[in-house]
Amino acid sequence: SQKIEQNSEALNIQEGKTATLTCNYTNYSPAYLQWYRQDPGRGPVFLLLIRENEKEKRKERLKVTFDTTLKQSLFHITASQPADSATYLCALSSGGYQKVTFGTGTKLQVIP
Amino acid sequence: DTEVTQTPKHLVMGMTNKKSLKCEQHMGHRAMYWYKQKAKKPPELMFVYSYEKLSINESVPSRFSPECPNSSLLNLHLHALQPEDSALYLCASSRISGRLGEQYFGPGTRLTVT
Numbered sequence: 326s327q328k329i330e331q332n333s334e335a336l337n338i339q340e341g342k343t344a345t346l347t348c349n350y351t352n353y354s355p356a357y358l359q360w361y362r363q364d365p366g367r368g369p370v371f372l373l374l375i376r377e378n379e380k381e382k383r384k385e386r387l388k389v390t391f392d393t394t395l396k397q398s399l400f401h402i403t404a405s406q407p408a409d410s411a412t413y414l415c416a417l418s419s420g421g422y423q424k425v426t427f428g429t430g431t432k433l434q435v436i437p
Numbered sequence: 438d439t440e441v442t443q444t445p446k447h448l449v450m451g452m453t454n455k456k457s458l459k460c461e462q463h464m465g466h467r468a469m470y471w472y473k474q475k476a477k478k479p480p481e482l483m484f485v486y487s488y489e490k491l492s493i494n495e496s497v498p499s500r501f502s503p504e505c506p507n508s509s510l511l512n513l514h515l516h517a518l519q520p521e522d523s524a525l526y527l528c529a530s531s532r533i534s535g536r537l538g539e540q541y542f543g544p545g546t547r548l549t550v551t
Contacts, residue, residue, distance in 0.1 A: 368542030
C-alpha cells in the first residue's frame with residue numbers, strides 16, 4: 326500500500342541554523358509533491374510545490390528537493406527563526422488536482 | 438481574496454443531533470474538499486467536489502453528507518455521529534486547470550460529539 330513518511334515526529338533546532346525535514350514515500354509515483362505548514366488548531370498553509378521533472382525549488386528561505394529515484398523530498402529552512410516553529414506536512418499527488426495524500430508531519434521547534 | 442472561511446469554529450453535538458458545517462471561498466476555485474484531522478495526525482481526505490459535482494468519496498460513512506449548492510459554497514451535513522467522529526474538519530479549495538495542486542485551507546471546525 327502507499328506510504329508517505331516524514332522521518333521525524335519532532336525536530337528541535339537552534340535559531341539561525343538550517344532545518345532539514347525529510348519526506349519518503351513508497352508504492353507511489355507522484356506527479357508532484359507539496360509542502361505545507363500547519364500551526365496548532367489551524368488549517369495547513371501551502372508553501373511550495375515541486376514537479377516530478379524538477380530537482381529543486383526555492384522561495385525566500387525555503388528550498389525543496391525532489392529525488393524520484395530515492396523516492397524522497399528534502400525541505401530546508403535556512404536561517405531558521407522561532408516564528409518558523411510549526412508542523413510541516415509533505416503531500417503527494419499522482420496527477421490531476423484532486424487526490425492529495427498527506428505525510429505524517431514533522432513538528433519543528435526553533436529554539437532562540 | 439485568498440481566504441477560505443468555515444463556520445462554526447467550534448461545534449458540540451449529541452449523537453442524535455443534526456448539524457451542518459459550512460465553507461465558503463471567493464477565489465473562483467472549481468474544486469472543493471472536505472478533510473478530517475485527528476490530533477497529531479495528517480488531514481485525511483473525505484470528499485472532493487469539482488464543478489459542483491461530487492467526484493471523490495473516500496468511503497465515508499453515510500452519517501456525513503456533503504453538498505455543494507454553488508461554486509463558492511460547500512456544506513457538510515452531520516447526523517447520528519459517533520464520539521470517534523470528534524475531530525477538526527477542514528475545508529479546502531483549489532484550481533482545476535492551470536497551476537494545479539496548491540490547496541487553500543480554511544481554519545477548520547472543531548467538532549466534539551458527546
